[in-house]
Amino acid sequence: MLTYLTRRVLLLIPVMIGVSLITFFLLYFVPGDVATTIVGDRASDEAIEKVRAELGLDDPFHQRYISYMSNAIRGDLGKSYINHRRVADEIKRRFPVTIKLASLSFLITVVVGTTVGIISAVKQNTLLDRFVRSITLIGVSTPVIFFGLLMMYIFGVWLKILPVSGIGNGSFKYFILPSTVLGLNSAVFNARLTRSCMLEVIRQDYIRTARSKGLSERVVIYKHALRNAMIPIITNMIMTIGLLLVGSALTEIVFSLPGIGSYTMQAVFARDIPVVMGCFLFQAFIFVFANLFVDIAYAIVNPRIKFN
Template sequence: MLSYLARRLLLLIPVIIGVTLVTFLLLYVVPGDVVTLIVGERASAEIIEKTTMELGLDKPFHEQYLIYMSKLTRGDLGKSNVNHQSVAKSIAIRFPVTIKLAIFSFIISVIIGILVGVISAVRQNTPMDQMLRSITLIGVSTPVIFSGLLMMYIFGVWLKLLPISGVGDGGLKHYLLPSLVLGLNSAVFNARLTRSCMLEVIRQDYIRTARAKGVSEKIVIYKHAMRNAMIPIITNLIMSIGALLTGSALTETIFALPGIGSFTINAVFARDVPVVMGCFVFQALIFVFANLFVDIAYAIINPRIRFN
């Protein structure tokens, strides 16, 4: 187990190199002058030249990348080119907002997604199953931006029940709408996956044998079928945690939440290279550890799985 964890942690090195290299290259070749965005179009040539040298943008690509990587190995994510604040501190300030959004969204996603999927599988080809499948199909086909704006109008503008932007005092009511939008968007995928996995397991011989022995339907479904169907479901759930923790850019932007997702989007538009790089490295680490947790969860759920 320890050797397996050590090997997986060593994989962080090529992952970080790949993420930083690709991101750095894309930001380097994207059209536009980052210095002009910082100092303004009316700045003199001397100010533009001085700012270019201070940011190290006068150096060739490979030198800029090596300088960044040397700082990264020391745990230094740099400072923002726009407001000169520490990237690490900026991420730390915004991450709690994303954590709250992720937790509330995940709870909604798990409860609704798995419940709907199990009911749909158990009542296959019944009117209930057809109705739930139609709802999940609509949910899969609906963009987050549309469902977000629709809920903002219904619950915020029309019914005036919930705030539609910002975090206010950090209370639950400010996170309810964005969590509902993000959670339901993830729940429809969980529901469809749960239904598919459950149907595959329910058709197995050992399920028919258990029923033939007179085992109650609840035990057959919730003890035998669900346990064997949970491996791909848990994979999807844990990977969705990684996606939620890195911040859903669209949801945070729509509801004006100061989380990691909206922070990354704003940095991309501002061509703020240190912030974009820092956010992408942070997100890559989360996804790597999410994959690691998936593998560990496999062994917990199914003891037959061993680490080689």
């Protein structure tokens, strides 16, 4: 297992280099002038050229990339062009907000999605199953922005029982709406996957054998069927963690949460290259490690899978 983990960790290096290279390439050749964005359209040509020289924007692509990556390896992700704050410090300050949002959303995804998927599979082709499939189809088709605004209106404006933006003093109630929106959006995918996996398993011969032995339906479903259907479900769950951590930008923007996602989007619009690069590298790091955890979880759940 140690050899397997070492090999997988080493494979992360070219992945991270590829992500950084592609991101830097896109930011380098995207239309527009960063210096003009910083000093404003009305600034003189001399002022713009001065900013370009100070930030090294006139340097060749390869020189800027090597310089940035050499600093990034040492943990220096640079400073924002806009507010001159260290990117690493900002990520460190904002990441707890994203973790809290993603954790609550993941809990909702697992509990709601898995439970609904199992019930829908066990009650296949019943009225309950048709209702669940209709709800999940609506959930898959509903944009996060629309769902978020709808929840804000119902619980924040109409019922006035929950705050609709910001984090206040960090109280749990400020995360209820955004985590529900983000969690239910992921839960519908988890429910549909769980239902499909369970339906495939409960048709197998060993499930019929277990029932013929007189085992209770609860034991058959949860001990035999669910356990053998868990590999794709666990894959989806672990990948969902990475997606929630790196894909919460829209939710954070809608609910004005100062997390990594909203920080990244603001930097993209402002063409704040150090911030965009730093956030993308950090999020890529999280995502590739989520893939590593998926492979480890495979072997834990199913002993037939070896660390080759």
